[in-house]
Amino acid sequence: MGPSRIIAVRHGESEANLAHQRAGTTPLVYERGDDEVTLTGLGRAQAAALGRLLAVLPGDEAPELVWCSPYLRALDTWKIAWAAWAAGPLPVTVDERLRDQEAGEFARLNLAAIAERRPEELRRRETEGAYAYRPPGGESLADVVARLRDFLADLDERAGGRRVLIVAHDSVVLGLRHVITGSPDAELAAVLEFAPVLNASVSVWRVDGSRFELVRFNDVTHLGP
Numbered sequence: 001m002g003p004s005r006i007i008a009v010r011h012g013e014s015e016a017n018l019a020h021q022r023a024g025t026t027p028l029v030y031e032r033g034d035d036e037v038t039l040t041g042l043g044r045a046q047a048a049a050l051g052r053l054l055a056v057l058p059g060d061e062a063p064e065l066v067w068c069s070p071y072l073r074a075l076d077t078w079k080i081a082w083a084a085w086a087a088g089p090l091p092v093t094v095d096e097r098l099r100d101q102e103a104g105e106f107a108r109l110n111l112a113a114i115a116e117r118r119p120e121e122l123r124r125r126e127t128e129g130a131y132a133y134r135p136p137g138g139e140s141l142a143d144v145v146a147r148l149r150d151f152l153a154d155l156d157e158r159a160g161g162r163r164v165l166i167v168a169h170d171s172v173v174l175g176l177r178h179v180i181t182g183s184p185d186a187e188l189a190a191v192l193e194f195a196p197v198l199n200a201s202v203s204v205w206r207v208d209g210s211r212f213e214l215v216r217f218n219d220v221t222h223l224g225p
Contacts, residue, residue: 051084104138
């Protein structure tokens with residue numbers, strides 16, 4: 001028996017998110033590595049709002065176990081949320097399979113910078129589709145789904161009957177939606193219809209009989225106007 005409930009959260013706004021937003025269509029080379037990026041002031045406020053949401057959940061909905069991406073922005077989101085929640089100690093597992101989609105050689109570049117330096121790669125991305133495209137040295141969304149399928153198989157054994165919180169990234173939340181619903185991989189492209197997954201958004205699945213039922217997806221109402 002797997003977990004009885006899964007709450008999947010994207011990290012709060014990161015410094016890289018803000019840098020990419022400000023760059024817009026201007027080429028950007030971001031100097032920090034993906035695993036080193038932490039939260040902005042807004043991102044910390046979003047993480048605290050997440051903690052306040054967790055604090056008011058009914059007892060039969062509140063997480064009992066936590067799995068977190070190893071990347072700093074996800075870890076910081078959890079730490080701030082936990083402090084705002086003011087809950088007692090919870091078992092926390094940091095799992096490499098919850099890391100963000102790896103961009104390989106393009107990890108520090110925005111799309112405008114890739115178009116400027118490697119336009120042929122953008123053409124290949126358009127031809128193959130964003131879900132199947134694997135940048136040099138990186139991962140496709142299909143690769144992310146493969147590791148998430150392995151992760152969820154382990155979760156079935158380790159979290160049987162318990163409520164789980166996952167703190168990770170947009171690609172992970174999208175991948176979880178695909179795997180949990182049991183959609184054929186041939187339909188993986190359809191998951192992009194639910195992008196973008198917003199910072200500090202909450203997506204919830206609960207067990208309904210022998211299968212998961214989606215309760216809400218990409219919900220940011222706890223963040224206020």
